[in-house]
Amino acid sequence: MGFATLAVIAxxxxxxxLLALPRRWHLPVVLGELAAGVVLGPSAVGFLHASDPTFGFLADIGFALVMFVAGAHVPMRDPNLRAGLxxxxxxxLAVGAVAVGPALAVADGFGTGHAALYAVLMASSSAALVLPVVDALGLGGPQVLGLLPQVAVxxxxxxxxxPLxxxxxxxxxxxxxAxxxxxxxxxxxxxxxRLERGGYQRRxxxxxxxxxxxxxLRISLVILFALAALAVRTHVSIMLAGFSFGLVVAAVGEPRRLAKQLFALTEGFLGPLFFIWLGASLDLRELGRHPSFVLLGVCLGAGAVAVHALMRVSGQPVGLGVLAAAQxxxxxxAAALGTQLHLLAPxxxxxxxxxxxxxxxxxxAAGSVTAARS
Incomplete structure (x- = not known):
C-alpha cells in the first residue's frame, strides 16, 4: 500500500x-464512503484489497476513533437525558426481549445458527446516527427525551x-x-x-x-490505543474500547479544542478510510451467488424496524420508534469481526x-415525517 492508494482512498x-450534501435527503456521510469502498473493492473494480495488512491496521485505528467519537457524542451530562433514563x-430492554422471537425465526429459516447475533442486531440502535438526525430535524418534546436514553442504552x-x-x-x-x-x-x-475537579485539566x-x-489530543490517543491494545489482548472488539472511552470523556466533559482536533483526525481521514475498508471487505457478488442472503438482509432490516415500532404499546410514537431502529x-x-474471524458464511x-x-x-423517512407533523 503506497501514497497513490492513499490518494485514491482520500x-x-x-x-x-457529496451524497450527504442535500439536506432534504438526511443521508449519513458513511453511506457514500461505504459505497465507494464497495465500488473500489472486489465487488466491482477490484482496486482496493481489504486483506492488505497496512490498510487493515489503519482501518482498525479509524474504527477505534469512530466508536470513540460516537461515545463522546452521547450527552452524558445533559439533564434531559437523565430525566428520561x-x-x-x-x-x-423491551426491544431486546421482543427481538428474540424474530431472530430465532430468521436464523432457523436461513439455517445460519446465528439467532443470538440477529437478536442483538435487531435490538441495536446507533447514537451516532440518531442524535444528528434529531438535531437536524429539530425534534423535541417529552417523547424525544425518552428516545435519547433509549438509543444510548x-x-x-x-x-x-x-463479542459474546x-x-x-x-x-x-x-x-x-469486556x-x-x-x-x-x-x-x-x-x-x-478527580483531575478535572482539581483544576488540572484546565491548566x-x-x-x-x-x-x-x-x-x-496526544494523551487521549495514548489512552485510546492502550484500551484498544487491552481489547485485542483479551479478544474483545476495539469497538468496546473506543465507545467506553468516548462515554468517559462525555461524562467528564470534552474540551472544545479536543473535540475539534478529534473531529478533524477522525472525520477527515481515518474514519472514511475505515468505512471504505469495510465496503472493500464486502464482496456483493457473494449475494448474487447466494441470493437467499438478499432476503436475509431484508428480514434483518424489517425485523429491526418492526421490534422498535412495537414500542407503540408503551406510548412511544411509531415514527420515533422507527427512528430508534437506525443502526x-x-x-x-459484526461484519468486520465476522470477516476477520471467518465466523460468517460467504x-x-x-x-x-x-x-x-x-x-x-x-x-x-420516519424522522422526516415526524418533523413535518410536529
Whole structure:
C-alpha cells in the first residue's frame, strides 16, 4: 500500500459528503464512503484489497476513533437525558426481549445458527446516527427525551453483547475481556473526574493552547490505543474500547479544542478510510451467488424496524420508534469481526450491512415525517 492508494482512498472519501450534501435527503456521510469502498473493492473494480495488512491496521485505528467519537457524542451530562433514563432503559430492554422471537425465526429459516447475533442486531440502535438526525430535524418534546436514553442504552448494551454472541464458543473469554475493558474505563473516569475537579485539566488545556502542544489530543490517543491494545489482548472488539472511552470523556466533559482536533483526525481521514475498508471487505457478488442472503438482509432490516415500532404499546410514537431502529456501529462491527474471524458464511456480512442500510432509510423517512407533523 503506497501514497497513490492513499490518494485514491482520500478522493473516494469525498463521495460521502457529496451524497450527504442535500439536506432534504438526511443521508449519513458513511453511506457514500461505504459505497465507494464497495465500488473500489472486489465487488466491482477490484482496486482496493481489504486483506492488505497496512490498510487493515489503519482501518482498525479509524474504527477505534469512530466508536470513540460516537461515545463522546452521547450527552452524558445533559439533564434531559437523565430525566428520561428510566423510560428509555425499559424500552431498550423491551426491544431486546421482543427481538428474540424474530431472530430465532430468521436464523432457523436461513439455517445460519446465528439467532443470538440477529437478536442483538435487531435490538441495536446507533447514537451516532440518531442524535444528528434529531438535531437536524429539530425534534423535541417529552417523547424525544425518552428516545435519547433509549438509543444510548441500546447502543451501549449491544456493543458489549456483540463479542459474546458472535463467537459463542469463546463467550466466557470475551466476557472477561469486556469486564477488563469496562473496569479500566470506570477507573479512568474516576481519575479524569478527580483531575478535572482539581483544576488540572484546565491548566493542561491552557498550557497546550498557549504552547501549541496538542497535549489533550496526544494523551487521549495514548489512552485510546492502550484500551484498544487491552481489547485485542483479551479478544474483545476495539469497538468496546473506543465507545467506553468516548462515554468517559462525555461524562467528564470534552474540551472544545479536543473535540475539534478529534473531529478533524477522525472525520477527515481515518474514519472514511475505515468505512471504505469495510465496503472493500464486502464482496456483493457473494449475494448474487447466494441470493437467499438478499432476503436475509431484508428480514434483518424489517425485523429491526418492526421490534422498535412495537414500542407503540408503551406510548412511544411509531415514527420515533422507527427512528430508534437506525443502526450502523453494531452491524459494521459484526461484519468486520465476522470477516476477520471467518465466523460468517460467504455473503452473510453483506446481508448484515444491507439490513443496516434498510433501517437507516426507514429511520430517515420516519424522522422526516415526524418533523413535518410536529
Amino acid at each position: 478522493l473516494a472519501g469525498l463521495l460521502g459528503p 428510566r423510560t428509555g432503559t425499559l424500552r431498550a 441500546a447502543d451501549a448494551l449491544c456493543i458489549v453483547a456483540l 454472541v458472535i463467537d459463542p464458543d469463546h463467550a466466557a473469554r470475551a466476557a472477561l475481556g 469486564l477488563a475493558v469496562l473496569g479500566c474505563a470506570g477507573a479512568l473516569f474516576l481519575v479524569l473526574r 493542561l488545556h491552557r498550557l497546550s493552547q498557549e504552547r501549541q502542544f496538542a497535549l489533550e 450502523l456501529g453494531v452491524p459494521v462491527a 455473503g452473510e456480512p453483506s446481508a448484515l450491512m444491507l439490513g443496516a442500510l434498510l433501517t437507516i432509510a426507514a429511520a430517515i
